[in-house]
Amino acid sequence: MAGSTEGQKLEFQTEAKQLLHLMIHSLYSHKEIFLRELISNASDALDKLRFESLTNPSILDSSTELAIKVKADKDAKTITISDNGIGMSRQEVIKNIGTIARSGSKAFIEKMTGDQKADSNLIGQFGVGFYSVFMVASSVKLTTKRAGSDEAAVVWESNGESQYSLSETQKEDHGTEIVIYLKDEESEYAQDWQVRSIIKKYSDFIAFPIYLPNEKGKEEVVNQSKPLWLRPASEITSEQYEDFFTSSLGGFGKPLTILHNRVEGILEYTSLLFIPSKSPFDLFSMERKHGVKLYVKRVFIMDNCKELLPEYLRFVRGVVDSEDLPLNVSREILQKNPVIERISKALVNKILTKLKELSETEPETYRTFWQEFGPVFKEGIHSDFENKEQLLELVRFQSSMGASKDDLVSLKQYVGRMPQDQKHIYYITGDSREIVEKSPHLEVFRDKSIEVLYLVDPIDEWIVNDIYNFEGKELKSITQGDLDLGDLGKEEKETQEKTKSEYKKLSERIKNILSDSVKEVRVTTRLKDSPACLVADDNAMGSHMERLMKAMGQEVTEQKRILEINAEHPILQNMNSRYEKDPKDAHLEQWAHLLFEGALIAEGQMVPDPLAYSKRVNELLIKVSSS
Numbered sequence: 001m002a003g004s005t006e007g008q009k010l011e012f013q014t015e016a017k018q019l020l021h022l023m024i025h026s027l028y029s030h031k032e033i034f035l036r037e038l039i040s041n042a043s044d045a046l047d048k049l050r051f052e053s054l055t056n057p058s059i060l061d062s063s064t065e066l067a068i069k070v071k072a073d074k075d076a077k078t079i080t081i082s083d084n085g086i087g088m089s090r091q092e093v094i095k096n097i098g099t100i101a102r103s104g105s106k107a108f109i110e111k112m113t114g115d116q117k118a119d120s121n122l123i124g125q126f127g128v129g130f131y132s133v134f135m136v137a138s139s140v141k142l143t144t145k146r147a148g149s150d151e152a153a154v155v156w157e158s159n160g161e162s163q164y165s166l167s168e169t170q171k172e173d174h175g176t177e178i179v180i181y182l183k184d185e186e187s188e189y190a191q192d193w194q195v196r197s198i199i200k201k202y203s204d205f206i207a208f209p210i211y212l213p214n215e216k217g218k219e220e221v222v223n224q225s226k227p228l229w230l231r232p233a234s235e236i237t238s239e240q241y242e243d244f245f246t247s248s249l250g251g252f253g254k255p256l257t258i259l260h261n262r263v264e265g266i267l268e269y270t271s272l273l274f275i276p277s278k279s280p281f282d283l284f285s286m287e288r289k290h291g292v293k294l295y296v297k298r299v300f301i302m303d304n305c306k307e308l309l310p311e312y313l314r315f316v317r318g319v320v321d322s323e324d325l326p327l328n329v330s331r332e333i334l335q336k337n338p339v340i341e342r343i344s345k346a347l348v349n350k351i352l353t354k355l356k357e358l359s360e361t362e363p364e365t366y367r368t369f370w371q372e373f374g375p376v377f378k379e380g381i382h383s384d385f386e387n388k389e390q391l392l393e394l395v396r397f398q399s400s401m402g403a404s405k406d407d408l409v410s411l412k413q414y415v416g417r418m419p420q421d422q423k424h425i426y427y428i429t430g431d432s433r434e435i436v437e438k439s440p441h442l443e444v445f446r447d448k449s450i451e452v453l454y455l456v457d458p459i460d461e462w463i464v465n466d467i468y469n470f471e472g473k474e475l476k477s478i479t480q481g482d483l484d485l486g487d488l489g490k491e492e493k494e495t496q497e498k499t500k501s502e503y504k505k506l507s508e509r510i511k512n513i514l515s516d517s518v519k520e521v522r523v524t525t526r527l528k529d530s531p532a533c534l535v536a537d538d539n540a541m542g543s544h545m546e547r548l549m550k551a552m553g554q555e556v557t558e559q560k561r562i563l564e565i566n567a568e569h570p571i572l573q574n575m576n577s578r579y580e581k582d583p584k585d586a587h588l589e590q591w592a593h594l595l596f597e598g599a600l601i602a603e604g605q606m607v608p609d610p611l612a613y614s615k616r617v618n619e620l621l622i623k624v625s626s627s
């Protein structure tokens with residue numbers, strides 16, 4: 001009941017319940033990280049208070065030391081963690097730890113693998129830190145008072161099952177105190193030396209002092225309490241970087257690469273950036289929480305400062321601490337701020353240079369990067385005109401020369417290994433490698449060992465236009481326009497001229513039969529084994545693009561394509577001789593339709609009238625089987 005000290009019982013939201021259940025029953029490894037999570041929350045709360053006090057000085061007494069205190073009690077089997085940070089109001093308690101409204105928890109549950117080690121690594125990724133306390137606690141009592149509010153302090157208690165209780169109490173100072181009642185089998189954590197070593201291991205870099213009683217019972221700071229990014233890189237171990245990445249930046253696993261820089265001169269700032277080795281669940285969500293945190297003179301300003309890095313680098317996590325911005329910066333000031341713009345430019349440059357270096361010295365690492373973030377990174381080709389050249393060196397594609405989807409090629413490599421007479425960079429777009437690989441359009445390219453890039457990410461359709469040309473070689477779709485291989489296709493061109501006139505009448509006849517579906521029928525040199533294929537006009541939208549646009553709900557007027565026929569193929573040769581005998585031969589009609597439908601199927605498309613199609617095939621089968 002509100003207003004009374006009598007506990008009010010509330011139900012956890014369904015997802016919170018599921019999560020708690022998992023915490024209690026399925027996660028057994030690395031239980032000690034509960035302490036890291038709670039200390040990280042305390043540190044966030046202190047950051048928030050300091051930030052709020054910039055605009056509202058009355059909430060923080062200038063003589064107050066912002067700090068975290070930890071105490072273990074062996075006999076009572078408890079650990080107590082307190083901070084004098086921002087605290088929470090009753091509503092905030094309900095919102096922040098009674099429900100997990102964040103989309104993260106649901107995604108977390110979906111991603112649980114059942115593999116305990118992997119699953120406990122997931123915890124950080126989904127921001128479900130607080131609940132990890134139930135790995136070791138039989139019950140938890142949290143007392144909190146919101147800074148700058150008249151509301152009474154709130155007590156939240158739970159044993160991690162379906163309910164929690166809320167009541168009111170007296171609390172002198174703002175901030176939060178959490179008492180953990182350890183399960184019997186976890187009581188070993190309730191020893192000062194244990195707690196001390198866990199803090200040293202995971203939380204040494206926390207920017208606020210963490211106090212713990214020493215042997216004489218006197219409180220003593222146990223961490224270095226200097227932000228990690230301000231320490232010289234040479235003094236930081238890779239474990240410390242990794243712990244910072246997981247507990248302060250919501251990262252998980254080992255980062256792929258770390259960029260730690262201090263810049264002095266016209267601008268002064270420190271940046272510590274991480275490129276993760278796995279993409280987070282929310283890379284494509286608008287409400288991403290993590291990204292780059294902005295600090296000004298060591299004061300936390302905001303999470304996920306979007307002005308610091310362009311969207312296509314949104315997978316990068318880290319901290320930027322600037323000496324030049326005013327402490328009272330707001331989101332509005334950050335937009336179009338010259339300091340931020342210059343920092344951002346320098347960061348982008350650093351990241352791209354680092355990626356280039358990785359691609360040259362650690363191809364395996366670079367491949368991992370590309371597989372995780374390639375589709376996002378490629379957006380840069382469209383949006384970051386200034387760095388286009390650098391970006392073009394970094395993009396990778398699958399290709400017809402690669403044995404599998406792990407075999408990637410850069411544009412530079414492509415151009416470097418193409419035959420001398422080749423004038424263009426050829427590509428094919430489609431939904432997957434499996435589909436484009438079987439395309440009849442590839443036949444002549446395979447025959448002549450000309451490499452074709454496989455563009456199988458939805459975004460590729462957009463970026464080919466942005467790339468347009470590389471080192472003077474234009475990008476050309478092999479499913480669009482009349483094929484011109486230049487000198488490489490000299491022989492074929494000569495035969496084509498001859499067959500064109502031989503097949504002129506038949507081409508016209510087929511065109512008349514299929515006039516509802518195709519724009520033109522012509523003899524081609526691009527096919528070797530298939531009888532026919534469909535190509536788009538030079539300046540028309542490709543069929544893959546058409547499908548993408550439709551999938552996005554855009555209206556597209558379907559454009560008729562050109563049916564190209566292979567005059568070397570027995571089917572066409574038969575058709576031609578039939579036509580010469582009797583231009584009105586009824587079989588021609590059937591066959592023309594089947595040619596068209598076969599070409600569609602080869603592209604992985606549906607035939608427009610499946611019933612009519614199967615009827616045609618059946619009639620053909622009857623004829624063959626009865627002859």
Ligand code: ADP
Nearest residue numbers: 041042045087088096097127128129130131176
């Ligand atoms: P995250 O830290 O990723 O937001 P947590 O589960 O660790 O997720 O914490 C949930 C929320 O509970 C925090 O976002 C914060 O709003 C609140 N919270 C947790 N601990 C504290 C604390 N010591 N002081 C103030 N608020 C806290």
Ligand code: MG
Nearest residue numbers: 040041129130
């Ligand atoms: Mg947390």
